[in-house]
Amino acid sequence: MTANGKVYLLGAGPGNIDYLTVRGQQVLQQADCLIYDALVDQRLLSQLPAACEAIQVGKRGGQPSTPQTDINRLLVNHCQQGKQVVRLKSGDPFIFGRAAGEIQALKAANCTFEVIPGVSSALAAPLLSAIPLTDPVLSHGFGVFTAHNLQNLDWPTLANLETLVLLMGGRHLGDICHQLQVHGRHGDTPIVVIQWASQPQQRLWQGTLLNIAQLTRGEKLSPCIIVIGEVIRLREFLVPPTFVDTMVNRGLNNKTILVTRATGQSSEFTTLLNHQGATVIDMPALEIRPPSSWTDLDQALERLSTFDWLILTSANAVNFFLDRLLVKQYDLRQLAHLKLAVVGKKTANVLTERGFRADFIPPHYVADSLIERFPVSLKGLKILFPRVETGGRDVLVKECVAQGAMVAEVAAYESGCPQAMTAGATVALQQRQVDVVTFASSKTVRHFKQLMLGRFGESWLDYLEGVAIASIGPQTTKTCLEDLGRIDIEATTYTLDGLTEVLVQWAAHE
Template sequence: MGKVFLLGAGLGTRDYLTVRGWEILKRAEVVIYDALGSQELLDILPQDCLRLFVGKRGGEKSTPQGDIDRLLVEYGQSGKRVVRLKGGDPYIFGRSHPEILALKEAACDFEVIPGISSALAAPLLAGIPLTHKDLSRGFFVGTAHSLGAFDWSALAQLETLVFLMGGRNLAEICDRLMAAGRSPQTPVAIIRAAGLSEQRAWTGTLQTITEQTATIQKLSPCVIIVGQVVSLREDYMYQAPLQGKTILITRAASQSSEFTALLAETGANILEMPALEIREPSTWEPLDQAIASLETFNWLILTSANGVEYFFQRLETLGKDARALGNLKIAVVGKKTEKFLRNHGLKADYIPPDFIADSLVENFPESLRHQKILFPRVETGGRDILVQELSQQGAEIVEVPAYESGCPFRIPPHVWQAIQAQKIDFITFASSKTVRNFWHLLQQQGGDFRVLEKAKIVSVGPQTSQVCLELLQRVDLEAKEYTLEGLRDVIINHQK
């Protein structure tokens, strides 16, 4: 049986999407979406999901509501998992009523998933409380599409007013309120694109705000707040350390970015660009043979989170678990690698200082002579210096491919648009491979390095910096601690 989900997209980014909404999008087979969203949400969808745009914009050609209703019924009856993706909340100016009636009439199973409305979120993100014990004991929310339907003498008496979809009607809203007796000095705020990287806010009064925003080419989509609570903005507004900055993270396509979560806490707008595709090696035979003879090894060396995950996946596939490593000592490079090892219930016996492979041999806790070491690693493109140095110290190294990494086919369109428009403040690289693949993808787009002029190139450590200098001709910032936290901190310190 198929099912239709009327899903509130909130402000249109993953940050303000509900967990339930995320789960629904990940399993969608058809998505019918409007204009109040972002590419971020569409990126959550499975690659084979059918995407149908039915957005409505004031003054522009749009899909008739009847056609949308028919699409929902058609795909809902086809046995598919259908998502009707709406901006904000489905029941707040979301035109859900005709769609639900159509689904019920056609006996289609459906579910409504709430979303965060911009009527609530935009004031908060701009530092404006909608309620206050002295200034606002309640608030009105209305659409500016039908201003003539309101009793303006009654609205003028309310402490706080919120208007959605009112960018083109700002002057009329102000005029009607003043004509109804509201003081011309009443504070007004306009928040455009709330929760997005291009969010902007203007404050003024009923008398001044129209003139203040007269030169702004486009105010929509915006939320208009009228009331004394607007004057509290300076008290409530928190300026995060990277507020207003856009950071491009290059990462593996198959991994959710821990770095994104770290940077999101700083107030930065994050763009993720897959610069590595992690996949199975061309053959499992060498790793399988090594796992079959684990008792012959003294040490297991793991230098990446990918190495940890693919090694343990293969261990499980072969019917073994962590107990098979009982006689082995384990060395890991990097805090992230250690964290992934701990997820499997194991603790590293040795972690080199500086969190880099180059210091592993120099500080190894025991003589390497006659040690037999298993080294699951990337199949191609890895650095050989570690193997050479271990061998020179008398160790027997058994290298086995545990995974492969490759370059994606292209830069995502929304990321390339931001690069071309020079809207990116920092580009971060957490490995040499991400630098090489970014450079390769940039070459595919014409290789014009001028599009990077305004962006700071940020490297996780010396080896990555060396490749940045080689290919991108510069590196502006390098982490002092060669970790994701170190990358974050060097960016924040640069802004101080």
């Protein structure tokens, strides 16, 4: 917290975190307090410092929301406490965002503020659905209106616009189509309804003013953008091959998945889940850092020529080991005589990215399989095993030694527990938004429990009621049973692809 408070009125964009501005990311990362609308992407909360207070104030059509006077009071009070306050609004703050009233309240209280633009869904939703709002022939301009109160709209004028964009109109779709036709718009005029624009669960219905109400009958359309005009006919020529069209039922649609992972590491798992339609909330449950001492690894590097095999059981082990070689100015060609064994598909991929090829990868991607399927006799082999400093399993070393190998087990990195749970994960669990929590290692399970205890106290298990627990494999499952008391989903192929596959199967059975 800084001595002087300030309020940032920030546009979150159409919803997906991918469309947040760089400036927006900067202010989120320094926020002491977040006051946010209901429609913003929960993943935006992952940008917040762990100590940031997150306050949801609703603003969701057709549902209870915090009165605007209360929101104004919250902004002023937190700013006067010297906090950096982010008022996070969906879309752009100045497009149907009620920012003017909030600014007036801040000015009256002598609070410093800054307005940061966002990408409005009125512009982004058509673009992401391959609909240009202007065209040299079909659309010389467009109008954007809110359909919150139809009586306030000048229907003769709207009916004459070449292209019309309506926000907050899902509950009034039939009336909108009726009013446009009554005032001269032809019933064959194309119309598109875009729901959850930019989000993994985006859906799209395309029809005409005559039939769109029938096409969407029984559907809950909010939140949606409605686009009306001949320019929609260009969509069939512009839609990209990767576009996921209207009724494609991706396996994890409407599922929110909390992914435990290492701090600062991008998650390919998140990408896999997003492609299946899931909303993903990342929760850092590991901090990867150097070991407490490099001494043992450095001494092992000095006698690198004496080893026969190098065993690497994680991507972190690959990176820290090779990085240390470079820091100590060793020639990587000194590894040429070593045979390389790795555990895990991701470990092998990272090794390949660093310019090396594994000589042996066990078929089941677990350490136990490495021993069972080792391609040569272990008797008499000298093995270098760079690994995590504390908390790793001992079975691999014990089995190698039992079969006559000499193993130099050295610390290459350490993994610890973050200081606190992120605001995004906290809010999602508090508001019962999470359907599944996933774990890809035993340590993430233990640290998740530690973080939950620190945040929610002895009642922490209450926040997992109705939440499925998913594990990447047998050892992680064992830890889930020990620390969480149950397991609901386990991958049969012990990879992130395998875990994604069983999550889709689980969702289908639900």
